[in-house]
Amino acid sequence: MCGGGLAGFCAAVASARHGAKTCLVQDRPVFGGNSSSEVRVTPHGAAAFHVYAKETGIISELLIEERARNHEPIFENGWTNSVWDMTMYDMAQRTENLTFYLNTTILDVRMAGERKIASVVGYVANAETEIEFVGDVFVDCTGDGLVADRAGCEWRMGSEGREEFAEPHAPLLASGDVMGSSLLFKTKDIGYPAPFTAPDWAAKLDNPDFFYKQGRNPNDMRGGYWWIEIGMPWNTVYENEDIRHELTRYVLGIWDWIKNRDPLTKELAANHAIDWIGQVPGKRESRRIMGHYLMTEHDPQNKTVFDDEIAYGGWFLDLHTPGGLLAPTSEHASSEGYDETSPYMVKSYCGPYGIPLRSTIAKDVDNLMMAGRNISVTHAALGTVRVMATTALVGQAVGTAAAIALKRGVALADVPTQAIQEVKQTLLRDGCFLLNTMNEDELDLARKARVTASSQAALHSAEVRADLSASGERGPQDDFLQQRKGQWIAISEGVLNRVSVCLSNWSDVPQIVEALIIPVDHIWDYRTEATPAIAATKLLIMPGKYQWIDWDVHLDETTGLKSGSYVRLDLLANPNLVWHCAAGIVPGQTCAYEMGEGKMRRDWNGPTRSFRVEPPQHAYRPEYVTNGVTRPYRFTNLWRSDPHEPLSQWLELKWEEQQSIKQVEITFPGSLLWEYRGYAPFYRDPQCPKDYRIEAYVNEEWQELLEVKGNYQRHCRHALAQSVQTNKLRVVIEATNGDPSAAIYEVRCY
Template identity: 65%
Template sequence: MKNVTERYEVVVCGGGLAGFCAAVAAARAGATVCLIQDRPVFGGNSSSEIRVTPHGAAAFHNYARETGIISELLIEERAINHEKIRENGWTNSVWDLTMYNMAVNTPNLSFHLNTSIVEVEMDGEGKLTSVSGRVAGAETLLTIQGDLFIDCTGDAVVSDMAGCEWRWGSEGRDEFNEPHAPLEASDATMGNSIHFRAKDMGRPVPFSAPDWAVSYDDPDFFDKQGRMVYDIEAGYWWIEIGVPWNTVYDNETIRHELTRHTLGIWDWIKNKDPKLKEQAKNLALDWIGQVPGKRESRRVMGQYLMTEHDPVNRTVFPDEIAFGGWFIDLHTPGGLLAPTAEPASAEGYTETTDYAVKSYCGPYGIPLRILIAKDVDNLLLAGRNVSVTHAALGTVRVMATTALMGQAAGTAAAMALQKGIPLKELPDKAAKELQQKLLRDGCFLPNVVNEDQGDFAREATVTASSQELLHGAGPESVDHTGGLESLWSRNNAEAPPEPLNHRRGQWIAVGSDGIASLEVCLSNDSDTTQPIGLELVPVDHIWDYRVNTGTVLVAHRLEVPPHSAKEWFRWELNLGTESGLKPGSYVRLDLLPNENVQWHSAGTFVPGHPSAYEIGAGRMRRYSADGSTMSYRISPPQSCFEPANVVSGVTRPHRYTNVWRSDGSQPLDQWLQLEWTETRELREVHLTFPGHLRTEYHRYAPFYRDPQCPKDYVIEARINGNWQIIAIEKGNYQRLRIHQLQAPVVTDAVRIVVQATNGDASASIYEVRCY
């Protein structure tokens, strides 16, 4: 056995998305970093070995995609990958290589693959000094020494060996009074899954299951127990088993059992179900995973234990360092061996049941303290092993959320080392600085805005060559963004309109000229006149799902004549600031229920303008798969895409649109200018562009480059009264671009000239920073 010893400042154990983002973040922040992964590829559950696509807040909330390192990776993968992506089973090695390429190209970062942690060493005073790992196939024992350690192993392997307190299973209802907790505490965990992929061969392909496969013969197991066979070319999350086995110690047994069940399920699809076997006759089984994807095991106790109440009530934490927005998704213990699949699936994902209403949450903030192990002084956590209850794990466990926690942990580790602050003191002494660093690195925090004292763009006067005005949109509207609308809803305007069965709301950004009138496009197929109630209410942000926000600015009643078809109905308002209208904010136009009336979706999505509908208990949720813009017109047109939005401190629609958009009717080039009364020494320009925010990653096509994102642009600086080009970019498709100048320049104005986008008629920018 060969023995090798290495030393680094930060040691990250576990190369899933949490660990990968932690390692890259710490290395970018200047620390020497070693990343240890027990598999041959990075990515954990998202890798080509397991093939679960990263989920996150955008599954349920418009403009809630996670940004930062995870965004860089996902944008890059879609831009270069020829393969379509689905929820499960279709991830290929291009994704693995995307991560590997980033790791190789990150200064200060070293890594060891195929290395399993087998031992840790402590100094006797509550600190880790090293971890030891065995390299598979290399007869090598690595001893990796470090100053700070980050446990991203999922199973909390390092934390367990270091003696940390951890929890397993579900807390009882009496401990924290969590609505999703069982009455009695239990050691049952959510299970592991494997996926499969099928390939269309263009001709009938037979399949015979081996004798050791599980035999499925009861259609009720699928049709009536929430195990929906909806995409027969891809795997299913519900091929899941945990209880009665332990998801750590019995992992290999679970893998074998899952394989038996997967083959039996494929046999049911191919040979037994009358409808499915016809659909699957040309499909061949192409791949079955043999590395189970885990949902739950050990949860390590940190400085704070996050309960279900925090995400549901959107607790505002002073040490907020990430956000989530998945629902409280707790799978039935036993998986395939249980009487039904998890509750949401068993209900057919109906969105208005009591369970769906109480499970819907976010976006919400996540505190740094759940990432700091309470029992080891130099240990951070990120991933599904953080300090949360079983119920809270139901929402924070999804991979895009864990990636954000990973980036925060890595950034925090580097900051603690550079400032000489013990980890336990970091939330009190450096939380605000950490938050500003995360924002600067492209992350989003729901309750934090850019207050970076070094960013002198915040003091600039901002102008532009033109700006888009908000007119609204109708069923006849043509997509003018070059493909901004969801790829799954391209023909949204042609889809059968849904009756107005529930209150439905449309967010509208308010400019400075008030609202004289609103129009809505409605149909009434009945033989009688139908009344429709309208309300205009102020909202705090685009995720303010309260039916009752505390104020109704104005209410109205429309009469929709019988047999009306896509007719526009006008509402005179004449609202100004004296009526409570606040420029630079959102209002929501609500139409009250009438099942005989249809409110039509627009033929395009207006940037920053989603919709929602009431689900019960005074709450709303995103309407349709992508939060379609409903058909409305507003007069006068609102100036809500103004140039000053690029210094609002927020890099996505939230409390306002926060984006500059040029007038799409005018040709490119279009420019945005920042000007100061005194000259500044400029060294860096940071640009944040639109794109990849509205919907989840798996909705995007191969070789996708978001149309809104500027493709070709130049940055100019005014030096001694003359404009000089200081940066040129061609072929861009990434959201965050940092331009470090070869030499500092002294300037009193900076101009970004957008020469081409990836398809949108308008030039768009969320944020400009200058250092």
């Protein structure tokens, strides 16, 4: 594995965990690439735009561990500290079959014929040591595609013209334009005036239009400005040092503007001092290596279903303006003030969408794969695929596929057809999520069990905060119905007699709001016009605050209601009304609003809007832990105990015949709702079980097989000391990290 950013790191750990002797070569002193403490870009991904779309697998293990260990909040870019570096280093040290070399730069690639790499040559900085790395499979995670370039692979760099693939985001004419690199800085409020004098060689900036009319808003004195970005006219590969110097000049010039020149920020920044300035530019784009499939913008936009899907993305089509600080305006969404309903944002919003394995296999070299921002995509598609949480998923898939190819003796080019089911099922077992694949592992004994539990929660309602309803004030996410809003509701009973919502009419006259109930395919089905409503009405709302409005719908399967699926309750726009949020997030019940052109997007950070349903829906049944999906998607897919019943609570698997069980694997809830920076220091998700034990029924009594204390990880694997013969096994949850309910997404037994 050449390159130790998140893609290369996850590829190496995955490969080693699956038995391949793996070597990870990284040219920096720390792992993490752009996410490391050297660059400090926070890992973004699908969860920034889609509730419950947080990336899982190795990247989830790392981020959960970092938040549990780290005292530092993650405000924005620039706030990563060395705890993150050490979290990755610790995992690398503990991974069997993994050898790594830091501070080691790849200098050369040696070929065995035209289509096979024999070795790569690295140079260890400060050690005057040259190392030749010989392998069967090589993975280029260098970002710049260094290995592929030296091996003679075809690559692209720059922007495809619109006529080549008819991509809406492509420029009319092809060019060498690429997205630029950013240099970050961080400040600290020291509590007293902190003067700053810029050196003579710093950039001289004195035009407020450069900032406030061109999308470069110094909106927070703490730093983290991704828009300190430069690429063109410099080459992002060969002139990286020139870019670094120019960016340093601009960091100091921008801080001089904020501290000493800008009347809007001088007072705010008076007590802030520079705490850190990066000296490794965070690079967005250079070479893209051509693989067996070239993803275009149409794939994320149309959510193309690939037979060889091995990862997913969900960041928007975020194409930064070539030139960055030297361009007339900053990145387009920023220059619009991040207007979420503008035509540009409607056009750019996409996902979640799948990524094919073929885009990670080099077409010109038989034993080379790619992971990271250098995979086989167009410039336009790279706008969404390039973000680090997405590349981490791709990396884990590539490492897994490489190990399986070696184990089975399958050529890399044949894995997408001959071994793809094993790759996908392995990824699921390792805690990943795929949009179009569920657990079908024939070795998983839990799939044959009957599942029961000590109790189960029922979905009655999502109630509003009592203090707000008593005062009549709006909550922080209680905005007016300027656009259509929708609330997903899980249906388990096949019957829905009544639905109610809590609304406030802030006008002095009665108001009418149109309401619809629409069947949806899943929680990211944002279409407003594609599926006919199965119920529609106009609700009359009298003047007044916090009114529960009832709607007798009398729906069942004869009218289009389906058990084990979601409906979306939509209220159309009426700017005089507020649809209040619930006091807390009800698991699996999310909301969105209409952004335009028949498309919705996540509302705020994924709260639950207030609602009540009759009859209650049993949306958290124990049998869901073996349905093959480990997060809310087409349904809740979660067992959750009755929150009114005290812990401990248990989930039991029962077989008709004795089973020999050696390993138990559990997926708990937690750390799915938001992206990484949404979680506080020392965070342990309240929903995640903390103390639990696994028991087996042996000789007519329950015997404890193992006990866990202090857990906060989502995906837990337990190899038993010895195989147990039993026809009943149960997980007993004695304490969570704060939630009143015990909860599990999946149990597997082997």
